[in-house]
Amino acid sequence: MEFFKKYAYVILAVVCVLALGGLFFVTNNSPAGVMDTGQPLIQPREVLAETPEDVPSPEPTPEATPEPAPAMIVVHVIGAVYSPGIIELPQGSRIHHALYLAGGHTNDADLSLINLAAEVHDAMQIRIPAYGDEPFVIADEGPTTDATGLGGAAAITAEGRVNINLANLTELQTLPGIGPAIAQNIIDYREAVGGFGSVDELINVNRIGSTTLENIRELVTID
Numbered sequence: 001m002e003f004f005k006k007y008a009y010v011i012l013a014v015v016c017v018l019a020l021g022g023l024f025f026v027t028n029n030s031p032a033g034v035m036d037t038g039q040p041l042i043q044p045r046e047v048l049a050e051t052p053e054d055v056p057s058p059e060p061t062p063e064a065t066p067e068p069a070p071a072m073i074v075v076h077v078i079g080a081v082y083s084p085g086i087i088e089l090p091q092g093s094r095i096h097h098a099l100y101l102a103g104g105h106t107n108d109a110d111l112s113l114i115n116l117a118a119e120v121h122d123a124m125q126i127r128i129p130a131y132g133d134e135p136f137v138i139a140d141e142g143p144t145t146d147a148t149g150l151g152g153a154a155a156i157t158a159e160g161r162v163n164i165n166l167a168n169l170t171e172l173q174t175l176p177g178i179g180p181a182i183a184q185n186i187i188d189y190r191e192a193v194g195g196f197g198s199v200d201e202l203i204n205v206n207r208i209g210s211t212t213l214e215n216i217r218e219l220v221t222i223d
Contacts, residue, residue: 075120076160077102078219079128079176080109086160093120099128106130125160127174161221164202165195175216182207196222 070090075098078084082103089097096116099105105128113129120126155166162171164186172183185206190196199220202208 073120073122075123076125077128078125078160078174079133080106080130081128082106084176084219089120091122094118095120095126098126102128125156125174127176130176133177133179157221157223161219163222164199164220165190165222175219177212177215182212198222
């Protein structure tokens with residue numbers, strides 16, 4: 001007892017030091033204001049990584065299907081146009097389309113005699129009439145015959161020329177400036193002489209002058 005009485009203050013000082021040391025240790029190893037429960041402060045969370053199967057595939061972009069090109073046909077435009085000749089245009093076109101591609105009509109064209117809205121067909125010959133001509137007759141689709149017994153597919157060549165030794169009344173009228181009366185004169189002349197020996201002989205046909213002959217020279221043949 002004498003020992004404790006003698007050293008009581010020393011022992012009390014040691015106990016205080018130990019208590020303060022313990023308190024310092026606790027406060028420096030625990031977050032301020034957080035009670036140490038012995039459990040992790042942050043609960044681990046399982047993160048699921050997305051696999052390629054989990055990611056939706058983008059919708060494929062449909063490829064545009066190109067539209068097929070329209071079928072083309074070939075026609076022969078003659079008469080009162082600026083650029084007569086062979087014209088290529090899409091199937092289902094109208095006469096006014098062919099007229100445009102032939103350079104348009106001349107000043108003496110009489111469009112009241114022709115149906116510009118009529119549909120054209122392959123291998124058709126289109127005559128744009130001038131004032132004074134007879135109404136337009138479409139020449140297409142196979143052989144034709146008349147009282148002469150002539151005519152047919154051979155009367156129109158592959159180049160679109162009219163064979164004046166074979167053409168019938170209707171086919172001769174597809175030529176510019178040739179109406180029914182002059183067409184009949186051509187037929188009468190060739191029957192009288194046994195056929196044309198040259199294109200120049202057309203000058204001998206009644207009512208065919210030098211101007212008419214020059215207008216049709218490149219559009220006719222005797223072969």
